[in-house]
Amino acid sequence: MVSSSFRPAREHRHVQRIHQVFVDPSQVSGEMVSIAGADAHHLAHVLRLGIGDALRIVVEGDPPHAHAATVRSVTGSTLHCELKEEIEATNTASAPRLSVAQALFQDDIDVAVRGLSELGVDEILPFISERSVVRPDPGRQARRQARWQEIARHEAALGYHFAVASVAAVATFDALLAAAKPGIHCIVLDLDSTARPLVECLPPSTTAILLAIGPEGGFTDGERRKLSEASFQAAHLGPHTFRAQYAGIISAALVMAHYGAFAPPPA
Secondary structure: OOOOOOOEOOOOOOOOOOOEEEEOHHHEEOOEEEEOHHHHHHHHHHOOOOEOOEEEEEEOOOOOEEEEEEEEEEEOOEEEEEEEEEEOOOOOOOOOEEEEEEEOOOOOOHHHHHHHHHHOOOEEEEEOOOOOOOOOOHHHHHHHHHHHHHHHHHHHHHOOOOOOOEEOOOEOHHHHHHOOOOOOEEEEEOOOOOOEEHHHHOOOOOOEEEEEEOOOOOOOHHHHHHHHHOOOEEEEOOOOOOOHHHHHHHHHHHHHHHOOOOOOOOO
16 A cells, blocks of 8 residues: 555656665564654655655664665555665764763753764763753653654764764763773863863874863863863863854864864775
8 A cells, every 4th residue: 555645756856865764673674674653754754755766774783784775665654665785884973982071051952962963973971060051850861861862863864874873861070070981082172271272182093082061151170170180181172162062063073074084985
């Protein structure tokens, strides 16, 4: 049965972009993938994909696998797609592994989660610092975290990434300090006079980077001292200042560019 909501592809339609969607391995049966729920609604009613249209499907896992695919049929509100050739990963996103710890600020951190996920960072760690204006309701934390994770999933697909950034539950400042484990190169964005340009704080090679971003008012002197004791290097973005929701995105982009994340694939 083909729903009237889904149109066959027309030869004269010009598809400007191949859209990507993540699926769980349980949705795969042989060469066919079933897509239902919000993803199906988005593909059909927002992106206007129809039968015969091409898309890109990433089967989540360790490692994930991406395939070219085609919408073959529709049953009710479920799209049935056929997997084609596997797509080789050309954007390894952040290598080394990049985690961004973002202090909560007055506005919701949805903007930061969107930007960081679209860039392709590996992990987003929301936390509360002394100057964080927002103090989240513990009873709503699970729902808020689930929303952030869904945002990360959508933006990773938009950015053609093979993996979705992991968004942790809101943590304490002490939990941030505890995340500074041996082998992780830790940097804190700060306007302190001892701070150096961000790119100068990046080692030639490392396996993991933890980048900490404060709230609107920055970190307190006591927090700065504790961060320094935990081996965080103070870095700045030059003579300009940026809103808290953008500072992490800009910093992450600089780190990733430094390690070649945006380099074109080899010819």
